[in-house]
Amino acid sequence: MSWFLYLLECNNGAYYAGITNDLDARFAAHVSGKGARYTRANPPIKIIASKPYLDRSGASIAEAQLKSLPRHKKLQYFDE
Template sequence: MPEPGIPLLDGWCLYLLECRNGAFYAGITNRLDARYAAHVAGTGAKYTRANPPVRVLATRGYPDRSAASRAEAQLKRLPRAKKLAFFES
């Protein structure tokens, strides 16, 4: 069962989290519910161990890992002010 507010997606997705310190964290996964739970538990990534997520801000689905990885690289090059807008285009 996914966490409340976490959409179920087929394929791969790019996600953006808001962390407790106010920072954004971006990643890709093919199991958003499990990946978010891992971040919350402190086993998802080194950064989110020190700065636990408080919510999923946005997600976007992709057909395969390669496409999701390219989108993640694009997102990470953007300034903070433009990261949320990336998911609206």
């Protein structure tokens, strides 16, 4: 089973990062208001990037690294 690090663009222009093992279902949960508290208040517009990982541990580490970056470097993280 693969895990994914993903980056959403929200309706307020902000980015939201998370991990999941089912990207389509997780995005649908965010859109319907059943995802994270942040995306309930700021619904996502689209998935702007995603990257697969072999396991949850790897995806969690990548999520922490991504969240520590300034906004202008977040998309570049997915090219590495």
